[in-house]
Amino acid sequence: MKTNIGVFFGGRSTEHEISVISASQAMHAINRDKYDVTPIYISKQGKWYTGDALFDVANYRDINSLLAKCQEVYMRPIYDDYNLYKTKKPLFGTDVLTRLDVVIPVLHGSNVEDGIFEGVLQTIGIPYAGCDVLASANGMDKITMKMILQACDIPVVDYVWFTDKQWFAKRDELIAQIENKLGYPVIVKPANLGSSVGIGCAHNREELIDKVDAAEQYSTRLIVEYMVKDLQEINCSVIGDCNEYRMSVLEQPLTSQDILTYTDKYMGGTKGAKGMAASQKKFPADLPDAETKRIQFLAGETFRALSCHGVSRVDVMIEGKSERDASGCRKIFVNEINTIPGSLSFYLWEGSGLKFDEEMEHLVQLALKRKREQGMKTVSYDQNIFSLGGGIKGGKMGKLGK
Ligand SMILES: Nc1ncnc2c1ncn2[C@@H]1O[C@H](COP(=O)(O)OP(=O)(O)O)[C@@H](O)[C@H]1O
Ligand SMILES: [Mg+2]
Known part of the structure; x- marks a missing residue:
C-alpha cells in the first residue's frame, strides 16, 4: 500500500484561486510511484470535495460542472480517525471513501493558512506538512508577527496598529500618532490578508483616511507602516x-x-x-x-x-x-x-x-517526523483525580482548578 497524501486547497479565502494553482502544481510534482494523492478542494462556501477532475486547473473555469463530477466529503474531528467520509451515505456498504495517511495543506490566506485548518488536523492527530497552529496564526497576522520579530531583534519597519472600532472612536488621535511616528508616505494594510488585497499607499492625511476606510472592509485589525523608499x-x-x-x-x-x-x-x-x-x-x-x-x-x-x-x-x-x-x-x-x-x-x-x-x-x-516527536510528549496523566476518594473538597468542579 502506498502512503496516501491528502492535498487540501481552495478555501474561504481571498486567495482561493491562487491556492488552486499552487495545489495543482504540487500534486503533479508528487512522485506517484511512491505516493497516492487524494485532492480535497474546499469550496468558497467551505464544503469539501474530492474527485479526479480536481487535478486539472482548466476544469475550474466552471465550478458547478466541476463539482458535479466530484463527491462531497468530510473528516470527523475525532482523534486518530484518518478516514475521509462520503457526505451522502450510501444505502449499502461503507461511507468511508478512503483513508489519508498524511495531509499537505496548500491553502493561502485567512481562514485557512492562519492555523484554523491546522487546528482541525491537530485535533484529528493526522500528520500534516507545514506550520502548526501557533506558527500559522503568528505568521498570518502582520501585527503579531512584527511584535515577535521585534522582540527577537529582527529588523522590521516602524508601525502603528489599531482595530476598526478604535479607528472610528479616536481617529484624530490615531492620525496624530501615525503622523508623529511615521510621517508620509505610509502603507496601510489589513493585518491578516495576503496577495496585496486591501493594501494601499497614502501620501497625505486625506489618502490615509481613504486607505484605512478601504482596509477596514477586510479586517478588524489594521496596521499602518513606514513606507520603504526606493x-x-x-x-x-x-x-x-x-x-x-x-x-x-x-x-x-x-x-x-x-x-x-x-x-x-x-x-x-x-x-x-x-x-x-x-x-x-x-x-x-x-x-x-x-x-x-x-x-x-x-x-x-x-x-x-x-x-x-x-x-x-x-x-x-x-x-x-x-x-x-x-x-x-x-x-x-x-x-x-x-x-x-x-x-x-x-x-x-x-x-x-x-x-x-x-x-x-x-x-x-518532515510531517511524519513531527508526528513521531509529538508522540514522545506526555499528553495526559495516568492518575484519575476523580478516583482519589475524599481528596476533592466538596466535589465542586469550580474548586478543581486546572
Ligand atoms: N512598508 C512598506 N514599504 C513599502 N512597500 C511596502 C511596504 N509594505 C508592503 N509594501 C508593498 O506592498 C506589497 C504587499 O504587502 P505585503 O505586506 O507583502 O502583503 P501581502 O501579504 O498581501 O503580500 C509588498 O509586496 C510591497 O510591494
Ligand atoms: Mg507579501
Whole structure:
C-alpha cells in the first residue's frame, strides 16, 4: 500500500484561486510511484470535495460542472480517525471513501493558512506538512508577527496598529500618532490578508483616511507602516523545522507600481495565471554577497523565531538608496513570512538544487517526523483525580482548578 497524501486547497479565502494553482502544481510534482494523492478542494462556501477532475486547473473555469463530477466529503474531528467520509451515505456498504495517511495543506490566506485548518488536523492527530497552529496564526497576522520579530531583534519597519472600532472612536488621535511616528508616505494594510488585497499607499492625511476606510472592509485589525523608499523586494524560501532548516537562493519580484499587486504576483503580465512561479522577477536576485548572506540569515531567523515548519517564504525589503553599513549592507527589513507560499516556492528550490518532487517528499518526511516527536510528549496523566476518594473538597468542579 502506498502512503496516501491528502492535498487540501481552495478555501474561504481571498486567495482561493491562487491556492488552486499552487495545489495543482504540487500534486503533479508528487512522485506517484511512491505516493497516492487524494485532492480535497474546499469550496468558497467551505464544503469539501474530492474527485479526479480536481487535478486539472482548466476544469475550474466552471465550478458547478466541476463539482458535479466530484463527491462531497468530510473528516470527523475525532482523534486518530484518518478516514475521509462520503457526505451522502450510501444505502449499502461503507461511507468511508478512503483513508489519508498524511495531509499537505496548500491553502493561502485567512481562514485557512492562519492555523484554523491546522487546528482541525491537530485535533484529528493526522500528520500534516507545514506550520502548526501557533506558527500559522503568528505568521498570518502582520501585527503579531512584527511584535515577535521585534522582540527577537529582527529588523522590521516602524508601525502603528489599531482595530476598526478604535479607528472610528479616536481617529484624530490615531492620525496624530501615525503622523508623529511615521510621517508620509505610509502603507496601510489589513493585518491578516495576503496577495496585496486591501493594501494601499497614502501620501497625505486625506489618502490615509481613504486607505484605512478601504482596509477596514477586510479586517478588524489594521496596521499602518513606514513606507520603504526606493524599494527593492527580495524573497527567500526556508525549508525544514525550527531546529534544522536551510535557505534557498533569492528572487527579486518586479513591479511597475508603488507596491506589488495581485496582478504582478500571479498573472506575470501574461494570459492564464500560473501562480507565483509566473510573476515577473529577477532570478536569482542580483545582489552583493554580503546582502545575499544577510537576507538568508534574516529569513532563517524569522523562520526560527516564529517556530515554523515545512516550507515558508520570507519577504524582505531593501531601502534602495540607504547607506551601507560596515558589512556592506543597505537597510534591510523583514516584511512578512508566508507560511504556505505561492507555488510552494518550488522555483526557488529548483534554483537551489532541490527538485519539486524532492521538495514534496521532504515535506512528507518532515510531517511524519513531527508526528513521531509529538508522540514522545506526555499528553495526559495516568492518575484519575476523580478516583482519589475524599481528596476533592466538596466535589465542586469550580474548586478543581486546572
Ligand atoms: N512598508 C512598506 N514599504 C513599502 N512597500 C511596502 C511596504 N509594505 C508592503 N509594501 C508593498 O506592498 C506589497 C504587499 O504587502 P505585503 O505586506 O507583502 O502583503 P501581502 O501579504 O498581501 O503580500 C509588498 O509586496 C510591497 O510591494
Ligand atoms: Mg507579501
